[in-house]
Amino acid sequence: xxxxxxxxxxxxxxxxxxxxxxxxxxxxxxxxxxxxxxxxxxxxxxxxxxxxxxxxxxxxxxxxxxxxxxxxxxxxxxxxxxxxxxxxxxxxxxxxxxxxxxxxxxxxxxxxxxxxxxxxxxxxxxxxxxxxxxxxxxxxxxxxxxxxxxxxxxxxxxxxxxxxxxxxxxxxxxxxxxxxxxxxxxxxxxxxxxxxxxxxxxxxxxxxxxxxxxxxxxxxxxxxxxxxxxxxxxxxxxxxxxxxxxxxxxxxxxxxxxxxxxxxxxxxxxxxxxxxxxxxxxxxxxxxxxxxxxxxxxxxxxxxxxxxxxxxxxxxxxxxxxxxxxxxxxxxxxxxxxxxxxxxxxxxxxxxxxxxxxxxxxxxxxxxxxxxxxxxxxxxxxxxxxxxxxx
Numbered sequence: 001x002x003x004x005x006x007x008x009x010x011x012x013x014x015x016x017x018x019x020x021x022x023x024x025x026x027x028x029x030x031x032x033x034x035x036x037x038x039x040x041x042x043x044x045x046x047x048x049x050x051x052x053x054x055x056x057x058x059x060x061x062x063x064x065x066x067x068x069x070x071x072x073x074x075x076x077x078x079x080x081x082x083x084x085x086x087x088x089x090x091x092x093x094x095x096x097x098x099x100x101x102x103x104x105x106x107x108x109x110x111x112x113x114x115x116x117x118x119x120x121x122x123x124x125x126x127x128x129x130x131x132x133x134x135x136x137x138x139x140x141x142x143x144x145x146x147x148x149x150x151x152x153x154x155x156x157x158x159x160x161x162x163x164x165x166x167x168x169x170x171x172x173x174x175x176x177x178x179x180x181x182x183x184x185x186x187x188x189x190x191x192x193x194x195x196x197x198x199x200x201x202x203x204x205x206x207x208x209x210x211x212x213x214x215x216x217x218x219x220x221x222x223x224x225x226x227x228x229x230x231x232x233x234x235x236x237x238x239x240x241x242x243x244x245x246x247x248x249x250x251x252x253x254x255x256x257x258x259x260x261x262x263x264x265x266x267x268x269x270x271x272x273x274x275x276x277x278x279x280x281x282x283x284x285x286x287x288x289x290x291x292x293x294x295x296x297x298x299x300x301x302x303x304x305x306x307x308x309x310x311x312x313x314x315x316x317x318x319x320x321x322x323x324x325x326x327x328x329x330x331x332x333x334x335x336x337x338x339x340x341x342x343x344x345x346x347x348x349x350x351x352x353x354x355x356x357x358x359x360x361x362x363x364x365x366x367x368x369x370x371x372x373x374x375x376x377x378x379x380x381x382x383x384x385x386x387x388x389x390x391x
Contacts, residue, residue, distance in 0.1 A: 101215060102166045104188075106148075106155050108133060109195035110169035112348025113208045115139055116227075116389055117220045125163040127151045133342040133350065136378060137389050154179040161186055169211065173197025173347075191215075198347040199264050201232055201271070208349055224349055227390035231352040232271065235359050238366040239273030245298035245362055246277040248327070252305050253315040256287040264347045272359035274299070289320040299362060300327040301334050303341040309375035334361050339378035343387075353387040360385065
């Protein structure tokens, strides 16, 4: 082999090695590590409309709520690339602020429902009568809540707007449709209950459930309904099989203003083991002294319409011919203090204790009592019956 053949052979070997090396390098993946942090802020507006009609009641709850939430998402990605980039790991953290509810409660029926549902901390406005009854139950009213000192014939729309609620609880039975039209114009979602128009405990339970559902907590409504049923069943079991005395409930003496058996109070008297003696077709008739004598009730139970038990008893005794009634002759005239009156006259969840108060008056032995005082004070109710809110 001459020298030219040797050189050619060497060149061929070098070329083969070079081509092999280049092929090796081309086939190796090129790794690029990229970390990307991308904050994204999104605002989502959701409109929620709930309409529910309870089969046991004519009450309808309609609420339309606008909920605006801000979601901040931080994504960290590690990308490993050959010819095409590939995401191998993604870490995402999402934070959504909780929805805030601010409730304006326009009367005691609404307030009783809201606080027994355990949503009292969300109340930004309520009335002075609600505060009065809730105070007896050691309920803490939010310190910054607006207190309406007057709610009849209608609460102040300006005061409600200034409290900046996100939802209003409205008692249609108390205020009626005309006031509802005024409140509808301010653009704040409204939950409508029968409230004062309720005639049975079952209707109150329905109101409570519908409010709870509208506020996103239906299970709380079911819990309140169950609690009410437990208290009612306890009362009815105690008075079951006992005599049913006739009762005249008096809310004023001159003229004599009394609820008939068509009213919620008449219904409570029945649950308590008595009979409302006023059987007129008018729910709240004005009676004459002669009518009272004809009714001749076994018991007279009165709200403290004079603001003082002794004064109220004196006013009752001034009704002509009242001494001839069986109630007076047998010493069965009773005056309810502030707490007892609120429990009996306000159709809310706490009215189950109103039935218990009446039952204790009519059938003290069923509650282990030898007697009941003529003046049913708040201290007596709290000490003897020990009412509480649902736990």
